Amino acid sequence: MENSFQALTVDKKGKQFSVRLNRYTVDKLPDDDVLIRVRYSDINYKDGLAGTPDGKIIRTYPFIPGIDLAGEVVSSRDPRFHTGDSVIATGYDIGVTHFGGYSEYVRMPGDWLVPLPKAMTFKQSMFYGTAGFTAALAIQRLEDSGLTPSQGKVLVTGATGGVGSLAIAMLSKRGYRVVAESGKAAAKDYLKQLGTEEIIPRFKVNDGAIRPLAHQQWAAAVDTVGGSALAVVLSQIKQHGSVAACGNAGGNHVPATIFPFILRGVSLVGIDSVYCPMSLRLKIWHRLTNDLNISDQSGLISKEITLRELPDQLTDIIKGKHLGRTLVKLC
Numbered sequence: 001m002e003n004s005f006q007a008l009t010v011d012k013k014g015k016q017f018s019v020r021l022n023r024y025t026v027d028k029l030p031d032d033d034v035l036i037r038v039r040y041s042d043i044n045y046k047d048g049l050a051g052t053p054d055g056k057i058i059r060t061y062p063f064i065p066g067i068d069l070a071g072e073v074v075s076s077r078d079p080r081f082h083t084g085d086s087v088i089a090t091g092y093d094i095g096v097t098h099f100g101g102y103s104e105y106v107r108m109p110g111d112w113l114v115p116l117p118k119a120m121t122f123k124q125s126m127f128y129g130t131a132g133f134t135a136a137l138a139i140q141r142l143e144d145s146g147l148t149p150s151q152g153k154v155l156v157t158g159a160t161g162g163v164g165s166l167a168i169a170m171l172s173k174r175g176y177r178v179v180a181e182s183g184k185a186a187a188k189d190y191l192k193q194l195g196t197e198e199i200i201p202r203f204k205v206n207d208g209a210i211r212p213l214a215h216q217q218w219a220a221a222v223d224t225v226g227g228s229a230l231a232v233v234l235s236q237i238k239q240h241g242s243v244a245a246c247g248n249a250g251g252n253h254v255p256a257t258i259f260p261f262i263l264r265g266v267s268l269v270g271i272d273s274v275y276c277p278m279s280l281r282l283k284i285w286h287r288l289t290n291d292l293n294i295s296d297q298s299g300l301i302s303k304e305i306t307l308r309e310l311p312d313q314l315t316d317i318i319k320g321k322h323l324g325r326t327l328v329k330l331c
């Protein structure tokens with residue numbers, strides 16, 4: 001391997017914040033058991049937060065962000081992994097307190113690695129990344145709560161985002177009737193192509209009026225927005241339906257009442273892609289090569305960028321300008 005390699009570094013000194021490419025040597029990486037040559041990474045909302053001065057994600061600077069990566073094992077002190085193995089790493093402390101995937105080389109603990117499924121390429125795995133993994137985990141948890149396509153429409157909020165878009169495509173592939181809630185009027189065609197049956201503008205789902213119980217419309221929901229949107233969605237879920245709470249793009253405070261839970265038996269399922277147990281993690285990656293495989297979905301927008309193009313793209317995702325998935329090719 002080369003003596004030095006490139007990585008994206010975020011740094012903060014007083015009020016000075018920078019996001020730029022730097023050269024590193026392997027001895028500057030954390031001393032974990034598995035050294036990996038990274039082939040692909042991607043961009044998630046959390047990466048956007050890492051790339052902004054007030055993101056409150058990174059605690060120690062300078063830091064290499066990137067919560068997802070896929071690549072080949074270069075060397076390993078962990079007997080479960082060998083030189084040349086193809087692996088995926090998402091979640092845990094990656095790109096938050098542990099140097100992440102925006103780097104040509106990384107070192108990771110073996111416990112955080114998932115073998116790349118045989119039917120998947122590096123590029124496909126990062127087309128999913130944490131966003132796709134989270135969407136699939138949300139569907140798994142909703143189905144564990146009893147959801148089937150015959151029960152009615154499923155609402156997806158924050159529909160044009162990474163988690164939202166992938167959830168729509170996966171639900172639609174599974175035969176669900178999907179309704180998309182989106183703040184982007186111009187994205188109608190995109191959402192239709194993903195398999196959306198109906199599109200609701202953001203203000204219609206959350207018009208500011210939060211009733212304890214509202215007209216029962218959705219068998220289930222994948223919510224990526226949180227805040228008052230989640231409170232409204234809960235009030236609209238059908239008897240014994242369920243909501244997978246994935247994100248907080250719209251806020252942290254959820255002004256809901258107890259009534260959807262005690263009068264309609266609604267379940268609120270929390271989605272945690274970060275510390276998801278390994279047995280469930282392997283099951284979800286397996287489903288992504290089988291019944292939830294949407295890598296041939298031509299309607300899904302994905303673009304590929306290099307490390308050099310990353311700084312601008314990281315700020316765009318925070319401004320809500322992103323559509324679909326952005327992959328980062330490292331070599």
Ligand SMILES: NC(=O)c1ccc[n+]([C@@H]2O[C@H](COP(=O)([O-])OP(=O)(O)OC[C@H]3O[C@@H](n4cnc5c(N)ncnc54)[C@H](OP(=O)(O)O)[C@@H]3O)[C@@H](O)[C@H]2O)c1
Pocket residue numbers: 043044045046130131134157158159160161162163164181182183184202224225229245246247248249250251271272273274317318320322
């Ligand atoms: N629980 C987990 O394990 C997990 C894993 C991954 C992500 N997440 C969280 O899930 C959320 C979505 O992640 P992502 O990667 O899909 O992000 P993303 O690509 O930025 O998508 C978020 C979408 O939410 C909508 N949105 C943005 N700002 C909003 C606002 N102020 N009010 C209402 N809607 C807003 C936008 O969609 P429209 O314009 O179409 O409305 C946006 O595209 C984030 O909060 C992220 O932190 C959680």
